[in-house]
Amino acid sequence: MNRSTAPHRATEKLREVLDTDLDRTRVAAVHGAEQAVHGAELAWHRIAPHLDALATGAGHAVDRARSGAVSASRTVPGRSAAVVAALRGRIDAAEIERVRKHRRRRRAGSLVALAALVAAGVTAWGWWREQSRYQELFEEPPQAPDGV
Incomplete structure (x- = not known):
């Protein structure tokens, strides 16, 4: 090699x-x-x-x-x-307190109005639910007396 x-x-x-x-x-x-x-x-x-x-x-x-x-x-x-x-x-401080009280009353009035509106809505919904019951829609008509 x-x-x-x-x-x-x-x-x-x-x-x-x-x-x-x-x-x-x-x-x-x-x-x-x-x-x-x-x-x-x-x-x-x-x-x-x-x-x-x-x-x-x-x-x-x-x-x-x-x-x-x-x-x-x-x-x-x-x-x-x-x-x-x-x-x-x-x-003065009394004027400031009067304005605060007025705002609180206005806010409370708004809440009362809102609560009344909600209550009216719930009442209307309950009435409508009662009016549209399934059984009442298919109730048998009252039968006439036999003697007539």
């Missing part, structure tokens, strides 16, 4: 092994990339239906925030004017 051919054979063998490993690595990389693309597509298909709902929910939240800001911007000037008037002494 020639000494110059042994290193040459070893180099060739090493080249074959490295080429094989390189091919396997390329195949594994391509396979891994395909799996990553497939996983990304699956994730997209899972999340896509929820994106519309998320956008809609965010839109509703923005609308609610705007309406809250509008109502606050309408009430703040009146309240601040009342506070300034109270601090300057134009309104």
Whole structure:
């Protein structure tokens, strides 16, 4: 055996092994990339239906925030004017208590009206339920007396 051919054979063998490993690595990389693309597509298909709902929910939240800001911007000037008037002494504690009492009475009146409306609805529903009983719809008509 020639000494110059042994290193040459070893180099060739090493080249074959490295080429094989390189091919396997390329195949594994391509396979891994395909799996990553497939996983990304699956994730997209899972999340896509929820994106519309998320956008809609965010839109509703923005609308609610705007309406809250509008109502606050309408009430703040009146309240601040009342506070300034109270601090300057134009309104005394009795006036403030009278306004609070008026608000409580108005709220109580609204609750009483709502309770009366609910009671009337329940009563009407009960009457209608009694009127539409199944047995009464198919009751036999009263029989005429025998002597007539």
